[in-house]
Amino acid sequence: MARRFDFKYYCSEGFHSIFTHGFMSFAAVCMIVACLLIMGSFSLVAVNLDHMLGDLEAENEFLAYVDESYTEEQAQALQSQIEAVPNVSQVTFVTRAEAMDDFRAGREDNELLESLPDSVLRDRFRIHVVDIEQLQATSEAVEEITGIAYVNAAYDIAQGFVMVRNIATGVAVVLVGILAVVSLFIIANTIKLATFYRREEIAIMKMCGATNAFIRWPFVVEGMILGLTGALVAFFVQWGVYELVAKAVIQSNGLSLLTILPFGSLALQFLLVFIVAGLLIGVVGSVLAIRKFLQV
Amino acid sequence: MIRFIDVYKEYDNGTKALKGINLRIDDGEFVFLVGPSGSGKSTIIKLITGEIALTQGKLMVNGYSMSNISPRQVPLMRRTLGIIFQDFRLIDKKTVYENLSFAMRAIGASPRDVKRRIPYVLQLVGLEKKADRYPGQLSGGEQQRVAIARALVNNPNMIIADEPTGNLDPSRSLEIMMLLERINDLGTTVLVVTHEKNLVNRFTKRVVAIQDGRIINDETGGYYNGAKI
Ligand SMILES: Nc1ncnc2c1ncn2[C@@H]1O[C@H](COP(=O)(O)OP(=O)(O)OP(=O)(O)O)[C@@H](O)[C@H]1O
Ligand SMILES: [Mg+2]
Numbered sequence: 386m387a388r389r390f391d392f393k394y395y396c397s398e399g400f401h402s403i404f405t406h407g408f409m410s411f412a413a414v415c416m417i418v419a420c421l422l423i424m425g426s427f428s429l430v431a432v433n434l435d436h437m438l439g440d441l442e443a444e445n446e447f448l449a450y451v452d453e454s455y456t457e458e459q460a461q462a463l464q465s466q467i468e469a470v471p472n473v474s475q476v477t478f479v480t481r482a483e484a485m486d487d488f489r490a491g492r493e494d495n496e497l498l499e500s501l502p503d504s505v506l507r508d509r510f511r512i513h514v515v516d517i518e519q520l521q522a523t524s525e526a527v528e529e530i531t532g533i534a535y536v537n538a539a540y541d542i543a544q545g546f547v548m549v550r551n552i553a554t555g556v557a558v559v560l561v562g563i564l565a566v567v568s569l570f571i572i573a574n575t576i577k578l579a580t581f582y583r584r585e586e587i588a589i590m591k592m593c594g595a596t597n598a599f600i601r602w603p604f605v606v607e608g609m610i611l612g613l614t615g616a617l618v619a620f621f622v623q624w625g626v627y628e629l630v631a632k633a634v635i636q637s638n639g640l641s642l643l644t645i646l647p648f649g650s651l652a653l654q655f656l657l658v659f660i661v662a663g664l665l666i667g668v669v670g671s672v673l674a675i676r677k678f679l680q681v
Numbered sequence: 682m683i684r685f686i687d688v689y690k691e692y693d694n695g696t697k698a699l700k701g702i703n704l705r706i707d708d709g710e711f712v713f714l715v716g717p718s719g720s721g722k723s724t725i726i727k728l729i730t731g732e733i734a735l736t737q738g739k740l741m742v743n744g745y746s747m748s749n750i751s752p753r754q755v756p757l758m759r760r761t762l763g764i765i766f767q768d769f770r771l772i773d774k775k776t777v778y779e780n781l782s783f784a785m786r787a788i789g790a791s792p793r794d795v796k797r798r799i800p801y802v803l804q805l806v807g808l809e810k811k812a813d814r815y816p817g818q819l820s821g822g823e824q825q826r827v828a829i830a831r832a833l834v835n836n837p838n839m840i841i842a843d844e845p846t847g848n849l850d851p852s853r854s855l856e857i858m859m860l861l862e863r864i865n866d867l868g869t870t871v872l873v874v875t876h877e878k879n880l881v882n883r884f885t886k887r888v889v890a891i892q893d894g895r896i897i898n899d900e901t902g903g904y905y906n907g908a909k910i
Contacts (some may be wrong), residue, residue: 394786586772586783592730593835594760595787596753 391599399606402579410611413568413575417615417666418622420564421659425623427557429651434549436646445514447524449536450507460508463532467510470530472523475513481506507534565666572611572670576604580675587679597679604671612667616659623655624648682708683729683839683872688738690724690894698724700894702738706872708838711865713881714874716891722874725891726843729872730764731755743838760788763832763869765842769824771816777803777827778812784831802830806860822853829860839870846877854880 403410449467451460457480467476479487484506514523524536580587590600631645683706690699698721706712716722727733729742731750740747743761745754771780781802782795790798803809806826816824825845832840840861846854858873858880865871875881881888890898 391786391789585770589770589772589784590787591756592759592764592770593784593787593831594756594758594762596756599787599789 395602395606398603399610402583402603402607403610406575406579406582409575409578413572413611414615414618416568416571417612417663418619420561420568420666421616421619421662422623422626423564424557424561424662425619425655425659426626427553427560428655429623429627431553431557432651433646434553437644445520447512447514447520447527447536449510449512449524449527449530450534451509452532452534453507455508455532457508460532463530464510466530467512467527467533470523470526472514472519473512473527474515477511479509479511481508484509565662568666569670569673572608572666573674575611576608576671576674579607580604600679601672601675604675605668608667608669608671609664610667612663612665612670613660614663615667616656616663619663620656620659623659624652682706682741682743682870684739684741685725685728686739688728688740689736690721690728690733691736698894699728699735702891702894702896704889704896704899706870708870709865709868711862711871711884711886712873713884713886713888714872714891715876715878715881715888717876720891721894722876722891723843724894726841726872726874729841730762731758756788760835761838763829763835763837763840765825765828765832765840765845767844767847769816769821769828769848771824771827771831773816776813776815777808777819777830780816780827781831781834784834788835790835798834798836802833805833805864806830820853821849822856825849825853825857826860829857829864833864833869837869839872840864842871842873844874844876846875846880851879855883858884 451463455463461478464476464478467473481503485501485503488506510527512523512527514520527533528536587600627648631648634645683704685702685704688699688702689697691697702721702725704725714722714725724733728735728740728747731742731747735748738748742758745758745761747758750758772783775783778799781799785795785798799812800809803812806829808823808826808830811819811823816827819827825848829840829845832842842861845861846857849857854877861871861873862884885902887901888898889896
């Protein structure tokens with residue numbers, strides 16, 4: 386009469402229970418899928434916005450354009466003056482030829498750009514700042530320097546992106562919190578229903594001298610299976626939806642100002658996060674659900 | 682062994698169900714616990730099984746002190762008891778065999794132990810040919826014999842039965858009592874609650890009579906006279 390950890394028993398009981406309460410299990414999985422999908426979608430939007438910000442290199446840097454009458458040597462001589470401005474961390478000189486190459490890169494298929502001469506662009510400095518909050522003040526100080534025509538074409542865009550990203554992150558955090566609680570509640574109710582249907586069996590087990598842990602494990606396994614199933618379904622649905630949306634976005638924006646990350650580069654992290662979140666919801670939900678039933 | 686020492690039980694609603702019970706049941710005994718409805722018989726059983734807690738006094742069950750038993754020890758205490766109810770409490774979706782293996786798995790018995798033990802108890806209660814039936818395909822008497830087999834399957838040293846024949850006709854009831862007597866002969870202590878005096882009087886056993894929460898009579902080889910009580 387060994388009192389051991391009967392893994393096989395817990396799993397078969399857990400599986401069995403899922404199919405006995407098919408509809409509730411289905412509902413619970415759907416809730417987890419919905420929760421993870423919303424969480425995932427917001428995260429994907431945030432990740433992409435973040436990536437675009439990095440892409441524009443606009444988050445903590447700005448450009449200072451040199452007066453057109455300056456030669457390349459004269460222009461380069463301004464570097465030390467810019468470096469002396471407070472809050473400037475790094476200054477890179479970019480010639481108009483280099484700037485044009487940069488601009489064309491990634492837009493090879495756009496014929497409009499082919500015919501543009503380098504001279505439509507100015508020599509410029511790419512200036513990194515230490516503190517993005519003071520970006521405006523710093524850029525104004527740089528603009529004061531004689532020889533700098535104007536600064537910072539991407540400033541507003543950067544601000545816009547930062548704001549959108551912050552909002553997306555904030556909304557995502559709040560929504561994920563709410564949804565996690567909701568799906569926890571649903572899982573707990575599913576398991577509670579399962580325990581309710583099985584309260585007779587539980588009473589008999591207790592009467593025979595089963596420990597609480599022994600009674601609890603099949604339900605925990607059930608919660609884990611529900612959570613895991615939800616996580617996998619959510620992962621593949623997320624993948625499909627993402628590919629569709631990415632395709633639509635790319636098609637609808639000819640100049641490809643927006644760059645979309647390929648799902649493959651995020652898949653592993655998403656899968657892991659989904660699985661961990663799904664398991665957590667499942668286990669916590671089931672433990673909450675059966676606490677009450679074990680008090681006899 | 683069971684020992685009640687001056688036990689009182691008052692339910693949450695103020696009902697005083699037991700008013701100073703002193704009772705000792707030694708290993709190997711066969712005891713009838715009799716009394717009118719509401720006298721406190723089931724309360725005594727529930728105190729023994731740990732389903733409810735006592736209000737005052739001391740109760741020892743097979744070496745466990747029920748007044749300060751820890752929740753972790755309750756399952757271990759219950760493994761020393763085989764409990765039988767009036768309504769059988771079998772799982773309808775499980776066969777006879779599965780009902781018994783369920784009870785064994787519940788305390789962590791290995792599949793090998795299960796395979797070895799179940800045929801023996803089924804034969805003891807005379808149901809070896811009905812192992813694959815579902816409870817719904819059995820008569821009431823047969824269902825109660827399954828419940829008795831389940832109570833025995835984990836080899837307890839004591840059987841506790843609360844009105845085991847309450848749902849059965851007289852001849853089935855007699856069969857069940859004779860089966861419990863046989864189990865007692867094999868060495869298991871038996872405590873049976875009943876208020877069927879005809880049945881009690883067919884045997885010559887110790888009879889503990891309770892009324893209004895107090896023991897009013899305790900005679901070995903006793904006779905239960907419902908009218909007297
Ligand atoms: N859970 C409870 N809460 C409050 N009072 C209760 C509870 N259970 C039993 N009682 C009361 O305690 C007293 C004893 O009840 P108990 O069930 O022990 O009687 P009994 O002898 O088993 O009766 P019966 O022969 O009808 O089964 C009764 O007055 C009953 O109403
Ligand atoms: Mg009763």
